[in-house]
Amino acid sequence: MIGTNGDLLRQMKTKIDGIENLVHELQLLGGGVPAIEKNAQCILSFTHALQFGISDIAEVEDL
Amino acid sequence: MGVLGRNYWNPFVETLPREKLRRLQIRNFRKILKYAKEHSGLYRETHQGIEPEDIRSMDDIRKIPMIDKEDLRCAQTGKEPFPFGDLLGVPVEEVSTFRQTSGTTGTPVYVPESWESWQWRVEVWCHILWMAGFRETDRVFIPFGYNVYVAFWEGHYAAEKLGCTVIPGGALDTKGRLNKIREVRATALLNTPTYGLHMAETARSLGLSPQEMGIARMVCAGEPLPDATRKRLEESWGAEVYDHIGGTEPCAWAAMCKERKGLHIMEPFFLVEILDMETLSREVEEGELGVAVVTPLGRRSFPLIRFNTKDVVRKGKSGCACGRTSMMIQGMAGRADDLRKIRGVLFTPVSVEEVVRGEFPEIAEYEIVVERKGIMDEISLKVEPEQEIGEEVMKELMKRISERLKMKTNLRFLIRPLKPGALPRYTLKSKRFRDLREMKGGEAS
Numbered sequence: 409m410i411g412t413n414g415d416l417l418r419q420m421k422t423k424i425d426g427i428e429n430l431v432h433e434l435q436l437l438g439g440g441v442p443a444i445e446k447n448a449q450c451i452l453s454f455t456h457a458l459q460f461g462i463s464d465i466a467e468v469e470d471l
Numbered sequence: 472m473g474v475l476g477r478n479y480w481n482p483f484v485e486t487l488p489r490e491k492l493r494r495l496q497i498r499n500f501r502k503i504l505k506y507a508k509e510h511s512g513l514y515r516e517t518h519q520g521i522e523p524e525d526i527r528s529m530d531d532i533r534k535i536p537m538i539d540k541e542d543l544r545c546a547q548t549g550k551e552p553f554p555f556g557d558l559l560g561v562p563v564e565e566v567s568t569f570r571q572t573s574g575t576t577g578t579p580v581y582v583p584e585s586w587e588s589w590q591w592r593v594e595v596w597c598h599i600l601w602m603a604g605f606r607e608t609d610r611v612f613i614p615f616g617y618n619v620y621v622a623f624w625e626g627h628y629a630a631e632k633l634g635c636t637v638i639p640g641g642a643l644d645t646k647g648r649l650n651k652i653r654e655v656r657a658t659a660l661l662n663t664p665t666y667g668l669h670m671a672e673t674a675r676s677l678g679l680s681p682q683e684m685g686i687a688r689m690v691c692a693g694e695p696l697p698d699a700t701r702k703r704l705e706e707s708w709g710a711e712v713y714d715h716i717g718g719t720e721p722c723a724w725a726a727m728c729k730e731r732k733g734l735h736i737m738e739p740f741f742l743v744e745i746l747d748m749e750t751l752s753r754e755v756e757e758g759e760l761g762v763a764v765v766t767p768l769g770r771r772s773f774p775l776i777r778f779n780t781k782d783v784v785r786k787g788k789s790g791c792a793c794g795r796t797s798m799m800i801q802g803m804a805g806r807a808d809d810l811r812k813i814r815g816v817l818f819t820p821v822s823v824e825e826v827v828r829g830e831f832p833e834i835a836e837y838e839i840v841v842e843r844k845g846i847m848d849e850i851s852l853k854v855e856p857e858q859e860i861g862e863e864v865m866k867e868l869m870k871r872i873s874e875r876l877k878m879k880t881n882l883r884f885l886i887r888p889l890k891p892g893a894l895p896r897y898t899l900k901s902k903r904f905r906d907l908r909e910m911k912g913g914e915a916s
Contacts, residue, residue: 417483453586453589453590453591454590456590456769464739465483465484468498
């Protein structure tokens, strides 16, 4: 069953966390620039969806 | 992952074993409750003394108060920030869009979305469309101007995200829309059941065969879709037709897979409880009717904790031949608001739709009217045939409809025949049920 593939899920979770951290760093660098702030916010909306569909599953595998 | 992965939008959530799904839902319930208490004025006030950390089981969750549409209205009317009021879960400057309920049962509710929350809703709809077989090669025609009604917006954004080509069909009449479908060779539709039937009827009146227009699949929204109506749509269009259940406030929370035998609850996006209609305190058994109480678990702009949808559904089993592990809904029986007692008999308009659409293809449109005549309730059914039929044939048809309705509902209907085209055609929500007892101040318990 795909739903029990813990290693793959954990690897993907690490990448998703990495994207989120990079975007937060970008927000700090580009603070005050609308093009940075708004696009960064959009990226974080997609990482929210990925956290819900991937990172949360990885975490429940580890509970 | 290969081929198996392409069967699912997200195989990791869709095939997760049930006990893990439940653990995830309870964990995410704690998270959204904590968030709601910290960010929404309504929950700070109404959920005082409830500690999210104490929630460990479904029994704990059942002790949390429910909210309903009237609570949402109260939280918005005259409250700041305008127009979203106390329920808003994000700073008002983060609201990027809002939709409104249709106002069928009272003052419309404003449903605000941050970009994050909107994308969460879109992700849910990606699951719905993917389950219904929508793919990158589809050209999706949406024959509406969407205004502030949410489902077609969600479907539009989700179809784009899937990689489909989306054609919005507002600002055209029905003939123009049929022409556009042919012009762009659309392969899929998002539609209301009523308008799907009306488009097919109009196509035939123009000498076109809807079955030959190239539509392979259709997802319906906006109204209940009994299986009889769904099958009539399938026959009319020669297409696979899929239902979903949802609402503007909670989002779409159940949808059909390719099996088309009931609807999958969109777990783990939602925690859905199906509770007994009398006390709303007990989870019903498989096969029983109950009221759906829904908590969206990842939407922060408009947190809903145990929202009583008032949708009456029949609980199904968990698991399906498609491989998804989510709990199923066998079907929608109607809205608790639409349940009426007529001459002491509990009645839902969906039961009439099942008979008319399932057994009488010669009937194009209908309308149910309940009136008080003296001390008695009278229920009548106006029926409009597809085409002009003779008096004798109509008499025979009325007799058969009356007998079948008596068997199905235990009520004696007065059947009133009309000329073809006499009843209105609806695009969004149809109004085929009128209880005139309420208008005259009569009882309608």
